[in-house]
Amino acid sequence: MTSPHPLPDLVGDLPVTPASLVLHARELHPDTDRTSLSRFSDPTWDLFPALPDRHSPNQAIHWDLYPAPFRHACKLYIFALLNVIEHPPRLAYAHTVVPSVKTIWADLGYLRRFLSWLTERGVTAFADVSTADLDHYLRHVTDDATTSTTIKRKALLAVQRLHAYRSFLPPPCRLPAAPLWGGASAAELAEHPDPRQAENRTPRIHPDVMQPLLSAALLVVDTIAADLLPAARRLIQLRARALQLDPDNIARQRNNTGSRWYCAHDQLALVLKSLADTGHPLPGLRQGRNVTVDLAGLAVAGHVDGELLRKGCFAQLIDGSGLPIVPDLLRTNRFTATGSRPWRHQPADASEIVRLIRHITTACFLVVAYLSGVRTGEALNLGRGCVTRDPKLALIFLSGQQLKASADRRERSPQTIPWVINEHSAQAIAVLENLSVSTRLFPPGKWGSPEWLGSSRCRTTGSINDDIRAFITWFNTEIAPAVDHPVIGADEHGTITGRRLRRTLAWHIVRRPGGTVAGATQYGHLHTQLVTGYAGNAASGFLDEISFEEFLLRAEQLHDDHQRLQHGEHVSGPAADAYRHRVAAGHHFAGRTITTPAQVNTALANPNLQIHHGVLLTCVWRPETAACQDTTTSAGQTGPAWPRCRLTCTNIAYTDRDITEIRSHIYGLQADLADPGLPHPLRQRIQQRLDEHHRVLAEHPAGQPHTHTDPLTGSHP
Known part of the structure; x- marks a missing residue:
């Protein structure tokens, strides 16, 4: 007598057999070898084929790490997470309808923590878990004083997700049907701030560190790479x-x-x-x-x-x-x-060239990731042939895998939504194409290994961060002393990582310290290039970085302006009263907590924040009276257009700081007038500007800047 063949488990409407493909309903990366996809009965499930990018570390589930009594039920649950794509349950604060592979992977460690806790209590099946057990686990997690609210939230979220999928699982795999923990979110239970309100805490790289770092990277890309x-x-x-x-x-x-x-x-x-x-x-x-x-x-x-x-x-x-x-x-x-000395004196043999290739590749990454504004993963996923040029537009385009993309954008070709980059980035990519035989510009593994030659993957975020640290040590030790280049100092916020480059670029574009990128490219020009292409699209997220930095700058300036007024700074000009009113009303923004792009844009639209400091004057922006407003070319203009600034504008105010700059400018103009060979038309224009400057000085209170002590630095302006 033969026994009947066991019926397959059902996950939703999907029958699950030992031969079922684990990634049955997931979109796979084009490079995937479909003959090697994981099956349900396999002891290890490889989830990497379902990742849209190639820079993530290997994400494989090793089922021998899970308690044996729960192993089959967990397999069915993870199978449901991966393949139930029609009307799946959605937790609070979820960014997508279907959890991503990375989200599922992030849950696994917290799921195992829950399983271990159940096993220690003698529970060996999800169907045996009681509501009291779940309440005890909640207290077990939340009462742990040594654990952060972030970890607590994630631990509870893993159980909530398991509970949410109960209707898609066979009865033995289901947690109790009663609403879990009163329906409260994991963030509320853990007393953790709303994840949607989380502030971007990625620290910027200090300008005194970023400037020599970028200069070093450009030196390596332009000079050292050309030699080798x-x-x-x-x-x-x-x-x-x-x-x-x-x-x-x-x-x-x-x-x-x-x-x-x-x-x-x-x-x-x-x-x-x-x-x-x-x-x-x-x-x-x-x-x-x-x-x-x-x-x-x-x-x-x-x-x-x-x-x-x-x-x-x-x-x-x-x-x-x-x-x-x-x-x-x-x-x-x-x-x-470089200057008067070569960067190296001893010949570089093959072994040395291999070592230097690593540093050149890192320099190329720094140039591309920083000057283009792409995310770390987007840079690492770049492939051969990603740069195109449009001679008519005089623009250089960079195309690749856009991460954090919505479904509608994923359907479009990357070539239709490129970044616009400058010549430095294009040169760095040209160097990378010479240093790799792979389709990837940042192939994984050790140089010269089979993985380096033929893998469809690319370097991981962790490995490129290690390379950046090695690059800084190498440059400071071997190159900087040889060519008298400034060393790359230690940053006050810790180790330099790829993730920090994007936030730092936004800061430099807004602040423009010194006005140049390593003495080569103007930040204003770079900003114009970036917002022309994909980086200027709201979906890229880069404009949010710019907006945050603009708000922070505006708030700091308002606080500074208020302190200076409190210490007796003079203000003159047609908009002097409006300047004092706005500073008095708006200086409290310096201490406001801003956590979302919408809050930033609302704050930036506030009239009390519309004070813009120029080189020789301050604009108290009011569009109705702005002389720089050009209805034919400036639709949606939200601030002064400095190239069209007119000294007759009623939005102008002059602070003591502006008067100090005007006096310095007067000295320069007077030196120009002393040139006997100066053409007469130019002499007339300079004299007109001098007359305007002298009028402003005469109308400023006391006829000269008030010499007070700077409340921030303790020095005189």
């Missing part, structure tokens, strides 16, 4: 070919299986044959008048055991190849001077 690229390209091409000759032999070397001598002999024989077939010479070294084989370079390029090569074990094999030898094929001997 010829030899580096040959080295990379040879290494890529060597890895493809006999992958099985490479795997044996990697896993230390088989004879070390035979593996090296077979690999070298294949490399020499490949060089002969393609007409390539052997790399060589100059030793006096003789040229010998560069054994170290051949070992690196050919993935051959360098120790055995140096011992001469394969000299007969090399000599018998009959290949010509070209000196310095895989070496760099000449280095460009």
